[in-house]
Amino acid sequence: MKKVLVLEDETSIRSFVVINLKRSGYDPIEAGTGAEALRQMEQNPDIKVALLDIMLPDMDGFEVCRQIRATNSKIGIIMLTARTQEMDKVTGLMTGADDYVTKPFSPAELTARIDALYRRVGETEEPVSDEVVQGPFRLNSRNRTLEKNGERVRLTQVEYSIVKLFMDNPGRALSREDILNSVWGRDYFGELKIVDVNIRRLRIKIEDDPTSPTYITTVWGYGYKWGI
Secondary structure (H helix, E strand, O other), rough: OOEEEEEEEHHHHHHHHHHHHHOEEEEEEEEEHHHHHHHHHHHHHOOEEEEEEEEOOOOOOHHHOOOHHOOOOOEEEEEEEEEHHHHHHHHHHHHHOOHHHHHEHHHOOOOOOOHHHHHHOOOOOOOOEEEEEEEOEEEOOOEEEEEOEEEEEEHHHHHHHHHHHHHOOOOOEEEEEHHHHHHOOOOOOOHHHHHHHHHHHHHHHOOOOOOOOEEEEOOOOEEEEEEO
């Protein structure tokens, strides 16, 4: 069974999510507090996707996200945010989340997001091309890793997919729509801003000076370009 962590302190919402995940073939692992969620992660290392609410009784979902990310770069993380809390979406992505779902949400939307993320983190290793080297970067598509000047850069699966897309298209301007469709899929329900926030997070990890990027440059009014 495909395990999904469901961290939500409101029992009614958690039960609603759990029922719909079970109907879709998932094995939901429930938690009502941040501490319980972290314990469940330790006890269930085969969890591939975590659904994290922000408002919790013991710690916020951002801190849970940070702690999970500190030890697991491969797991997919989706934050549950309120419709009016725009900063929560950005903060969640910057602390390591891959996606967010805005409350109230439909079962179909939530399941589609989890399906897409589960497919991405569960992708099999690519057997043909082992490595791509461009400038100081070495991308290993077998291990799905990136090194800069010989040092491993810890990437989430979304960040890895973005870097691979760029390195497969050096010097080509990619629109936000190109990146969204390639990385998140054409059936993605969300907004284009998720691309911008992930690019910002990626720049922090790979640029010498994230405020003056030289590897991922902005094509104003269009998207981004990878240049070495």
